[in-house]
Amino acid sequence: MSTHQPTAAKNGVATAVDENLIATLTAGSRPPRPSGVTTALTFGWRAMLKIKHVPEQLFDVTLTPIIFTLMFTYLFGGALAGSVESYLQFLLPGILVQTVILTTVYTGFTLNTDISKGVFDRFRSLPIWRPSPLVGALLGDAVRYAVASTVVVVLGLVLGFRPDGGVIGVVGAVVILLVFASGIGWIFTTLGLILRTPNAVMGVGMMIIMPFTFASNIFVDPSTMPSWLQSFVDVNPITHLVTAERGLMAGTASAGDIGWVLLAAAALTAVFGPLTMYLYRRR
Amino acid sequence: MKSTPDLAVEATGLIKHFGSTRAVDGIDLAVPAGTVYGVLGPNGAGKTTAVRILTTLQQPDGGTATVLGHDIQREPDTVRSLVSLTGQFASVDEDLTGTENLVLLGRLLGYSRSQARRRADDLLTAFGLADAADRQVKKYSGGMRRRIDIAASIVVTPEVLFLDEPTTGLDPRSRNQVWDIIRVLVSGGTTVLLTTQYLDEADQLADRIAVIDHGKVIAEGTSGELKASVGAGAVHVRLRDPVKRPDAERHLTKALGVPVLLEHDPVALSARVEDSDLVARAISGLIAAGIEVAEFSLGQPSLDEVFLALTGRPAEEATEDAPGEETAA
Ligand SMILES: Nc1ncnc2c1ncn2[C@@H]1O[C@H](COP(=O)(O)OP(=O)(O)O)[C@@H](O)[C@H]1O
Ligand SMILES: [Mg+2]
Numbered sequence: 001m002s003t004h005q006p007t008a009a010k011n012g013v014a015t016a017v018d019e020n021l022i023a024t025l026t027a028g029s030r031p032p033r034p035s036g037v038t039t040a041l042t043f044g045w046r047a048m049l050k051i052k053h054v055p056e057q058l059f060d061v062t063l064t065p066i067i068f069t070l071m072f073t074y075l076f077g078g079a080l081a082g083s084v085e086s087y088l089q090f091l092l093p094g095i096l097v098q099t100v101i102l103t104t105v106y107t108g109f110t111l112n113t114d115i116s117k118g119v120f121d122r123f124r125s126l127p128i129w130r131p132s133p134l135v136g137a138l139l140g141d142a143v144r145y146a147v148a149s150t151v152v153v154v155l156g157l158v159l160g161f162r163p164d165g166g167v168i169g170v171v172g173a174v175v176i177l178l179v180f181a182s183g184i185g186w187i188f189t190t191l192g193l194i195l196r197t198p199n200a201v202m203g204v205g206m207m208i209i210m211p212f213t214f215a216s217n218i219f220v221d222p223s224t225m226p227s228w229l230q231s232f233v234d235v236n237p238i239t240h241l242v243t244a245e246r247g248l249m250a251g252t253a254s255a256g257d258i259g260w261v262l263l264a265a266a267a268l269t270a271v272f273g274p275l276t277m278y279l280y281r282r283r
Numbered sequence: 284m285k286s287t288p289d290l291a292v293e294a295t296g297l298i299k300h301f302g303s304t305r306a307v308d309g310i311d312l313a314v315p316a317g318t319v320y321g322v323l324g325p326n327g328a329g330k331t332t333a334v335r336i337l338t339t340l341q342q343p344d345g346g347t348a349t350v351l352g353h354d355i356q357r358e359p360d361t362v363r364s365l366v367s368l369t370g371q372f373a374s375v376d377e378d379l380t381g382t383e384n385l386v387l388l389g390r391l392l393g394y395s396r397s398q399a400r401r402r403a404d405d406l407l408t409a410f411g412l413a414d415a416a417d418r419q420v421k422k423y424s425g426g427m428r429r430r431i432d433i434a435a436s437i438v439v440t441p442e443v444l445f446l447d448e449p450t451t452g453l454d455p456r457s458r459n460q461v462w463d464i465i466r467v468l469v470s471g472g473t474t475v476l477l478t479t480q481y482l483d484e485a486d487q488l489a490d491r492i493a494v495i496d497h498g499k500v501i502a503e504g505t506s507g508e509l510k511a512s513v514g515a516g517a518v519h520v521r522l523r524d525p526v527k528r529p530d531a532e533r534h535l536t537k538a539l540g541v542p543v544l545l546e547h548d549p550v551a552l553s554a555r556v557e558d559s560d561l562v563a564r565a566i567s568g569l570i571a572a573g574i575e576v577a578e579f580s581l582g583q584p585s586l587d588e589v590f591l592a593l594t595g596r597p598a599e600e601a602t603e604d605a606p607g608e609e610t611a612a
Contacts, residue, residue, distance in 0.1 A: 022467060024409040028402070028440035030364070031393035041389040046376070049387075053378045053419060117377075118370040122435065126391055127364035213594045282342075 036129030043123075043136020048143065060106065061148040065099040069155050072219065081218060085160050092156040092163075093173065093245040094218030097238065099152050100181050101143045101213060105205035107141045108188030112198045131277055138185050141250065145181050149174045165251035173248035176261055180241055183265035186272030193279040212238045237264055291351055291474035292337060298345035299332050299498075306332040308498030309346070314443075314476055314491075316351070320468055321489030322478040323590075329498040330478035334447050337476070338368045344415050348441055367441035371448045373479075374432045377421040379411055384420060388438045406434040410464070414436040426436055426457025433464055437473075442467060445475040450484060462488060476480040482509045482590065494593060501593050506560035509589045517555050518562045523575040525549040531574050538565035550577065 014207050034042075051058060072091060077084035111134070114120060123133045153161075153170060163170055188205055197203045215229060216238040222230050244261045247253030292314035296309040307329045314320040322330050335341040337348055339359040347354065353361045368374070373459055375384040382403050389399025405418045410430045415423060416545060420431060433559055438446055446465070450458040479485055485492045486506045494502040494509065502509055518539075522531055528545065531552055535543045539561060543554045557564050559581055569576055 022471060024405050028341055028437055030439045031395075031398070033364075034391065034393040039391050042387065045390075046379070046387055048376050049383055050376075118372040118374040119376045121335070121340055121370045122368060122374050122388075123391075124340055125363055125366065125368045126388075128391055132391075 009189050017106060036135075038134055039128045039132035040135040040139060044139035045136075046142075047137060047140020048085050051143075058144070058147065061099075061103055061144045062151050064102070065095070065152045066155060068099060068150055068160070069095050081253050088156065088159055088161050089163075090166050090246075091219070091247050092152070092161045094216075094242050095243055096149060096152045096156075096173070096218065097177060098213045098218055100177055100239065101184060102206075102209060103145055103148050104181050104184045105184040105209060106143070106144070106186055106207055107138065107201060108190075108192035108195075108201040109198045110141075110187050111137060111192035112195065112201045115193070119235050130281070131273075134189055134280065138182055138189070141185060141266065142182055143177050145178050146174070149177065162194060163215075163249040163251075164251075165249045167247050169251050169253075172253075173245045176248065176258060177241070177245060180261050180265045183268035183272075186269055186276055189276040190272050190279060193276060193283060212236055240264070289316050290314060290349075291318075292320070292348070292476060294333075294337065294346065294348035296346035297333065297336055297343050297348060299329075299336060299341065299343050305498045307336065307343070308496065310493075310495065310500055312348075312493060312500070314474060316474050317469070317472060318490040319465065319475045319477065319488050320334075321485035322476065322495060323480070323482065323485045323492050324478070324495040325480060328495045328501065330495065331447055332498075333495070334445050334476070334478060338445055339363055339367050340368075340468070348467050365434065365442040366445060367436040367439075367443075367448060368445045369432045369436045371451070373420075375420055375428075375435050378419060381407055381423075382416045382418055384431065384435055388435055391441045394438075402438055406438065411460075412432045419528060424457075425453055426460060429453060429461055430458065432466070433461070437468065439472070441473060443474045443476065446475060448478050448480065451480060458484075494590065496594050502589070505558060505560065507556075507561075511556070511558065517552045517553055518565075518579060519551065519578045519582060520569070521548070521577045522550045522552075522565070523577045527574045528552065530572070531569055534569055534572055534574065535565055538568050543570040556581075 069092070072095060073084055077091075080087055082271035097278055114137070120133070153174070165173070186209075190203070191205060192201050195204060215232055216236050217233060220237070222233040222239070225233060240257070240260050241264075244253055244257040247257050290313055292312055293310040294310055297307050297310040297312075297572075298305075312320075312322075312328070312333075322333065324330050332341065336343045336351065337355060339355055343354065347356070349355065350362045350365055353365065355362050376387070379387065382400075385403035385406055386396075386399045389402050390396070394402060404413075404416070407413050412427060412430060414433070415427060420428060423431065431492055433446070433449065436446075442500070449465070450461050451535050453461065465477065467474055477484075477488065489506065491503070491505055492509060493500045502512060504512065520531070520535070522528060528550065532543050532545060534550060535554060539554050539556055541554050541556065543552050545552055562579075562581060566579055567575060
């Protein structure tokens with residue numbers, strides 16, 4: 001038969017804990033509710049902490065772009081453009097796009113991994129602006145995209161990439177790309193919430209992304225392609241994005257090219273943002 | 284809204300089905316504010332699902348529930364500002380340190396950077412985790428992890444704290460530490476709803492207990508009532524002085540509200556009782572009246588027997604067959 005102990009103070013340790021706890025408990029008054037911006041940025045900070053503690057997750061945004069850039073430049077450079085130097089001027093904006101767009105798949109992969117852990121239940125039971133964990137995750141991912149972009153651009157410059165658009169053109173190109181990538185990110189948050197496992201997200205994500213990046217103007221001028229392929233390449237959003245990127249880096253971008261990219265990013269967010277939130281609420 | 288203000292949680296006919304699994308199959312709960320309420324049931328009984336519904340993480344398929352009078356479906360945001368949940372599995376970020384986890388939550392709850400930092404330090408110290416503050420939670424022991432889980436739930440002191448199996452898998456010492464923490468939280472005015480597979484845990488901590496099995500409440504009451512519902516228990520009292528027996532009989536009859544039996548032994552009395560709290564009060568009454576009690580015992584069924592009687596199978600055995608079960612959600 002169990003005996004009823006009236007208090008916790010069975011030993012000295014417990015008593016010490018009690019006194020601290022009682023004092024600590026009374027101190028836990030509720031501060032005013034934080035804004036959505038604050039909570040989203042706080043989740044962004046969490047993403048940075050995770051990079052700090054698990055730096056391996058930066059491998060895919062540093063090593064992959066290096067391998068891609070080197071491989072395609074030296075593999076195709078001579079054959080496609082006569083010289084590595086001149087091909088690099090054409091390829092680099094495209095390889096930048098491919099690198100960052102492939103990285104967006106990780107957004108869904110990470111979310112799927114994260115959301116299956118108990119800590120996400122805690123986040124979801126907090127009285128905060130509901131999309132903030134997802135917006136914060138995308139903010140954190142934007143940092144990863146920026147790291148990948150920097151790696152590609154710096155490597156390109158080392159290899160002989162000389163953009164006519166100068167610093168402003170390159171920075172502008174990277175910023176526009178990050179905006180577009182964040183729009184694409186919502187597609188993968190949606191996938192991350194629909195599919196069961198992180199690997200499924202990875203597999204399906206790559207299956208969607210690959211045709212769009214290869215059947216585009218990233219590697220070769222579409223005028224050399226068969227006409228059926230050309231018509232796909234012409235409507236492929238990645239083609240429009242790469243055109244805008246090349247224009248910005250060369251200092252010849254039209255407002256229409258840039259406007260198209262921004263509009264596409266806004267449209268992706270408008271469709272897949274709410275869809276993600278709908279799925280997130282139902283989880 | 285019509286609601287009973289002294290109920291922290293009130294659920295009526297809650298239902299949640301997953302395909303053909305009736306995880307929660309019409310659960311009613313009434314949790315008085317300021318108490319510990321135990322939800323006792325074997326693995327797969329529907330405890331986690333019920334807790335997730337009450338903390339707004341899952342939509343019920345049927346039924347209603349309120350937390351301090353606020354409807355969980357119509358006012359989920361208000362409910363979230365009143366409750367806090369310590370999930371069954373890792374409920375903090377294992378990649379982050381103890382401090383980082385608590386600062387993160389402090390910031391999300393509205394503290395400034397420095398306030399959040401101070402609150403984190405205070406909590407880590409209070410929970411005996413100061414030395415591990417800058418270590419990643421994945422390197423914590425099971426007991427430490429449970430303490431940081433609970434600390435994370437009281438960064439802002441909640442009105443109602445939900446603890447889903449807070450001591451499952453802990454060694455006895457860590458278990459006692461968690462029990463101590465829960466008792467202190469309740470003495471500070473927080474209502475605690477805890478789920479458990481352990482009968483003695485419910486017996487030790489909970490003011491009232493709901494026994495659930497296959498998504499249904501199969502019994503509800505104080506642990507004494509549950510025991511009594513299976514077969515009324517009996518209290519046996521032996522006095523030091525046989526002369527005091529008539530006095531004792533009078534006192535006990537009044538305090539227990541049932542006939543008191545005078546046994547062959549000239550110092551012994553006994554009575555059938557429903558409620559162990561009542562017995563405790565009756566015995567203190569005797570002592571207060573100057574009637575010395577040599578010994579007393581409660582001849583009650585254990586909660587194990589209660590579970591066996593209610594379900595036709597022992598609870599502990601039922602919990603063994605699904606170790607490490609994990610929910611997909
Ligand atoms: N997300 C889910 N999908 C399908 N079945 C589930 C899900 N969550 C729980 N279940 C099932 O519902 C039942 C109750 O589960 P749960 O609430 O976790 O019980 P407990 O916490 O008491 O162990 C179990 O049979 C479990 O397998
Ligand atoms: Mg459970």
